[in-house]
Amino acid sequence: MVAARSDGGPADRGEVGRHPLRNLWRLRHYLRPHAAQFGWLMLAGLAATGAGIAVPLVAQQVVDGPVARRDLAGLYQLAGLALLVGLVEALLIFIRRWVQSSSSVAMEAAIRDDVYAHLQRLPASFHDRWPSGQLLSRITSDLSVLRRFLSFGLLFLVLNLATYLVVVVLLIRLHPVLGLLVAASAAPLFLIARRFGRHYHTASRRMQDQQGDVATLVEETAQGLRTMKAYGRGPQLTDRFVAGTRALHDIGVDKGRLLARTSARLDLVPNLTLGIVLVAGTAAVADGRLTVGQLVAFVSLQLMLIWPVQSLGWIIANGQEAATAADRIQEVLDSSPAIVDASHAVALPRCAVRGRLRFEGVTFRYPGTAEPVLRGIDLTVEPGETIAVVGATGSGKSTLLSLVPRLHDVGAGRLTLDGHDLRDLRLASLRRLVAMAFEEPTLFSMSVWENLTLGRPDAGEDEVRAALELARAEFAYDLPWGLRTRLGEQGLSLSGGQRQRLALARAVLVRPAVLVLDDPLSALDVHTEAAVESALKGVLRDMTALLVAHRPSTIGLADRVALLEGGRITAVGPHAELLATVPGYRTLLTAEPPSAPPPRTPAGPPSSERPVEPASDGCPLVRS
Ligand SMILES: Nc1ncnc2c1ncn2[C@@H]1O[C@H](COP(=O)(O)OP(=O)(O)OP(=O)(O)O)[C@@H](O)[C@H]1O
Numbered sequence: 001m002v003a004a005r006s007d008g009g010p011a012d013r014g015e016v017g018r019h020p021l022r023n024l025w026r027l028r029h030y031l032r033p034h035a036a037q038f039g040w041l042m043l044a045g046l047a048a049t050g051a052g053i054a055v056p057l058v059a060q061q062v063v064d065g066p067v068a069r070r071d072l073a074g075l076y077q078l079a080g081l082a083l084l085v086g087l088v089e090a091l092l093i094f095i096r097r098w099v100q101s102s103s104s105v106a107m108e109a110a111i112r113d114d115v116y117a118h119l120q121r122l123p124a125s126f127h128d129r130w131p132s133g134q135l136l137s138r139i140t141s142d143l144s145v146l147r148r149f150l151s152f153g154l155l156f157l158v159l160n161l162a163t164y165l166v167v168v169v170l171l172i173r174l175h176p177v178l179g180l181l182v183a184a185s186a187a188p189l190f191l192i193a194r195r196f197g198r199h200y201h202t203a204s205r206r207m208q209d210q211q212g213d214v215a216t217l218v219e220e221t222a223q224g225l226r227t228m229k230a231y232g233r234g235p236q237l238t239d240r241f242v243a244g245t246r247a248l249h250d251i252g253v254d255k256g257r258l259l260a261r262t263s264a265r266l267d268l269v270p271n272l273t274l275g276i277v278l279v280a281g282t283a284a285v286a287d288g289r290l291t292v293g294q295l296v297a298f299v300s301l302q303l304m305l306i307w308p309v310q311s312l313g314w315i316i317a318n319g320q321e322a323a324t325a326a327d328r329i330q331e332v333l334d335s336s337p338a339i340v341d342a343s344h345a346v347a348l349p350r351c352a353v354r355g356r357l358r359f360e361g362v363t364f365r366y367p368g369t370a371e372p373v374l375r376g377i378d379l380t381v382e383p384g385e386t387i388a389v390v391g392a393t394g395s396g397k398s399t400l401l402s403l404v405p406r407l408h409d410v411g412a413g414r415l416t417l418d419g420h421d422l423r424d425l426r427l428a429s430l431r432r433l434v435a436m437a438f439e440e441p442t443l444f445s446m447s448v449w450e451n452l453t454l455g456r457p458d459a460g461e462d463e464v465r466a467a468l469e470l471a472r473a474e475f476a477y478d479l480p481w482g483l484r485t486r487l488g489e490q491g492l493s494l495s496g497g498q499r500q501r502l503a504l505a506r507a508v509l510v511r512p513a514v515l516v517l518d519d520p521l522s523a524l525d526v527h528t529e530a531a532v533e534s535a536l537k538g539v540l541r542d543m544t545a546l547l548v549a550h551r552p553s554t555i556g557l558a559d560r561v562a563l564l565e566g567g568r569i570t571a572v573g574p575h576a577e578l579l580a581t582v583p584g585y586r587t588l589l590t591a592e593p594p595s596a597p598p599p600r601t602p603a604g605p606p607s608s609e610r611p612v613e614p615a616s617d618g619c620p621l622v623r624s
Pocket residue numbers: 128366367369373391392393394395396397398399400
């Protein structure tokens with residue numbers, strides 16, 4: 001089973017039982033556009049219920065009238081009436097179903113669209129914490145649960161309550177004492193239902209969370225299939241999956257048994273009252289206090305309560321699942337998109353931007369972590385200048401770059417473009433001015449053309465061709481359908497280097513004011529890398545660029561280098577100067593060891609006498 005997390009992610013699962021219906025109620029505005037349709041379907045439902053209730057009353061008239069008097073003509077009349085009532089009921093049920101299917105599906109689609117749009121607004125830090133399987137299960141299965149509740153649960157809750165009330169009133173009118181007895185049977189039903197609702201809410205939350213965890217496992221396995229196969233970890237992953245599905249199975253069985261126990265208890269109540277009514281009713285007929293027709297009507301009406309009571313368990317279960325689904329959906333909708341446009345934010349036209357990028361005392365810490373990753377960063381990238389950010393693994397290079405398109409916001413200090421604090425610019429405008437290419441590029445399962453023009457949907461064929469040439473990505477024309485070729489999920493049908501080149505072409509195509517390149521050439525062979533670099537040189541001349549580089553050849557593209565050590569910039573200057581004057585930089589770029597190696601201990605045992613310890617597979621490991 002996937003472990004629960006407590007970092008503000010999806011597994012902060014302590015909400016169960018506090019206000020079970022609050023979040024369901026908060027979704028009511030989705031009903032508003034369909035209020036008229038719902039009104040009609042409730043009306044049709046109530047009318048159909050009324051027609052159903054009328055049938056026993058007609059039966060009473062038949063028994064006490066034509067049957068008692070042996071009046072065949074009267075019998076035909078009442079039978080015709082009963083038939084008409086039955087037809088009207090069938091027609092109303094058809095209308096209700098017709099209306100309900102379209103409105104509930106429309107509501108489901110509206111909520112789904114909003115959740116998806118919200119997911120796009122949420123910052124990168126949200127997606128860092130939430131497993132995608134949890135999001136997937138919320139946007140698919142939880143919404144289906146809600147739809148089922150809106151189309152069946154809610155409707156039958158209202159119809160069954162209405163049936164119960166009307167029937168009880170009619171029963172009291174037919175025989176006050178027996179009618180009140182039936183009315184009183186609502187008390188144990190209420191207690192059973194309340195207890196069931198509480199337990200079932202907890203069980204459905206566990207079930208729906210577990211479904212999300214299992215979806216995450218499936219998604220991880222699909223994405224990491226190559227790694228899994230390469231390491232032969234299939235059986236271990238299968239074990240994790242089986243444990244997850246077993247947990248799902250166990251919770252499902254618990255839920256099923258809870259529902260079965262409750263249904264049995266709920267069933268017992270109307271059957272017991274029916275038994276009492278039959279005995280007492282027959283005695284009343286014998287005493288002449290009740291006619292045979294009235295008894296037939298009483299029993300028929302009482303039988304009409306069996307289904308509402310029997311279905312009560314299912315309706316509560318459906319309601320609780322919907323409440324849980326609403327909780328889970330609201331958890332996503334309630335996550336605030338921390339990075340949004342300020343009310344005073346302005347848009348900068350591309351032609352008005354020179355591209356002076358300045359970090360002023362920038363500090364950044366990831367949410368939920370104690371230590372800042374970047375501290376007091378001061379760096380200016382002049383218009384048209386290229387700065388390479390160089391640093392050891394984990395020193396904060398990617399984090400630094402991610403602040404430029406505001407994938408994350410600075411904690412302290414500020415980042416400016418031509419003197420404008422980035423937080424004073426409209427996000428859409430900023431992201432048109434800044435283009436980014438990552439080391440691990442994401443391509444979408446759409447055509448190569450659509451992937452390339454993601455940031456410039458209006459780009460013409462010549463511009464796309466130029467961008468592809470610059471990124472040495474002309475191979476795209478040789479794909480089976482050229483640029484119309486649809487890429488597999490995440491572009492995995494291409495090699496790593498091909499993906500990187502397409503992503504680079506995509507970034508360049510935007511003609512940004514600031515180009516941010518997070519080691520985007522790492523997967524290229526030396527010849528392709530050299531070709532891309534020589535082409536990039538020309539492009540970088542016209543724009544401000546910040547690039548993460550590890551290899552001296554890529555660093556060669558930069559006018560200056562900023563050395564990032566432990567989240568601080570410790571040196572800035574031309575590559576040759578840093579190489580000559582900064583030992584830390586030299587160490588990073590050359591094979592030179594960080595400091596003089598410790599002298600070999602003369603007394604140390606020869607290698608053949610070094611301690612040997614067994615590894616987990618039983619083979620010896622030499623500790624050096
Ligand atoms: N989403 C995140 N949440 C919490 N910590 C993170 C997150 N992303 C990165 N970090 C931490 O921030 C630090 C800097 O990471 P970053 O990816 O910026 O380093 P880097 O210099 O780009 O490394 P590399 O050269 O290996 O790509 C690391 O210690 C990393 O563990």
